[in-house]
Amino acid sequence: MxxxxxxxxxxxxxxxxxxxxxxxxxxxxxxxxxxxxxxxxxxxxxxxxxxxxxxxxxxxxxxxxxxxxxxxxxxxxxxxxxxxxxxxxxxDDIFDYTSIRKCAEYMIANPKVDIVISNDLTSRLTDYKTIYRNSHVSEFEKWAKKQIKSFWFGDIHTLIRKKSLAIFGLYNLEYVMMDWEYSLRISYLQSNIVYYTGYNALSVYHENSVSGQKNDKLIAQQTKKAIDFYDYQHPVSLWSKVKIAIGKMIFAKSKLNTEPNQLIDINSIYNTLQLEIEEINRSGNYKFISRDSY
CATH class of the missing domain: 3.90.550.10 (Spore Coat Polysaccharide Biosynthesis Protein SpsA; Chain A)
Known part of the structure; x- marks a missing residue:
């Protein structure tokens, strides 16, 4: 089927x-x-x-x-x-399926679009009432205007057309920051990316989230390799560094042990965050931006 x-x-x-x-x-x-x-x-x-x-x-x-x-x-x-x-x-993250389906419907109506990305939201398990907002619109605009050859975006916020995997491929097993390398590759190959200014997902950081367990030495090595290969002008974006720092801070200070869900009411917190992302998406006037807009 x-x-x-x-x-x-x-x-x-x-x-x-x-x-x-x-x-x-x-x-x-x-x-x-x-x-x-x-x-x-x-x-x-x-x-x-x-x-x-x-x-x-x-x-x-x-x-x-x-x-x-x-x-x-x-x-x-x-x-x-x-x-x-x-x-x-x-x-371990939060998703707004109304927003996701809106993006999927856009892609189906526009069959030349390879991938849709969105703005992102971030919170942490131990301080879930604080929600950070971030946008990659400025980097997308520079890329669309051919001022830069590649840019970073998180794959948690993306929708991919399956047949477009033939253009940009699968994840590279060598990279710890696999979504970082993947986004540089997708943009470097001039895939047809569309930007949605709403929010598909909310990242939740905690002791066992991937960003809290990055290996700094490997990141440095892989960053240099990606800079050379994808002509990337910003070695690791400020937002990427912030997210890694948040993860490491949680790991260092929270000490939730290997199963934080035993000490925290996951369902209660996640239900709250689910309502937050849905309200943020309902209350905004969001749009799709194609590279042809520039």
Whole structure:
């Protein structure tokens, strides 16, 4: 069956976070949409939970096996997706599906668009009432005007046309900051990117989030390599540094142990954040900006 949107998950040993996002999505899933889950052979009950969902027909595709790297798991999910449009769903972040569907409808109506990106929101588990807003519009404008050859944007906020994978490919397993390298590659290859000024997702940082566990030495090495290859003018964006710093601060100060969800009411916090992103999107006058606008 050809689906309009494939929502893809890649997870390992973060069952309570995964449950929130999966169960939220299952409740509102449309018949023309599918859910694909790749599990990295979790040991916290995730395998049994996902197997039950799959057998009940609540998720469409599911595998559990070791991954060589995080990028490997996401690549498997990208290849498994049967939808015209692919939306990456990170298990511990918040997503506005009304906004996501609006972007998918735009892409379906405009078949030459390879990818839609959006503004982003960020919060942290230990201070979830503070929400940061960030925009990449200025970098997108410079890129659209051919003033720069590549720019950075987070893949949590993106929708990808599946057939456009033939243009920019899959994630590079060598990169720790895989979404950073991926965005530089996508923009460097002059993919048809459209910018949505609303918000598809809200990143939630905590002790076990990926940004809190970056290896500074590897980042420095990989940054230099990407600068040379993609003619990138800003080695690691200020916002990227801020996000990594937030993650490291949480790791250093919060000390939530390996399972912060045991000490914090995940559902209560995430329900609050879900209402926040939905209200932000309802209260704004957002639009799509194509590179042809410049």
């Amino acid at each position: 050809q689906y309009t949107i494939s929502y893809i998950f890649c997870t390992k040993n973060r069952l309570n976070f995964l449950k929130y996002n999966l169960e939220k999505l299952i409740q509102i899933l449309r018949p023309e949409e599918e859910i694909v889950v790749v599990d990295g052979e979790s040991t916290d009950g995730t395998q049994a939970y996902l197997s039950n969902l799959f057998e009940a027909g609540k998720i469409h595709q599911y595998i559990s096996e070791p991954d060589r790297a995080q990028a490997h798991g996401w690549n498997k999910a990208l290849l498994m997706a049967n939808g015209l449009i692919i939306k990456k769903i990170i298990d």
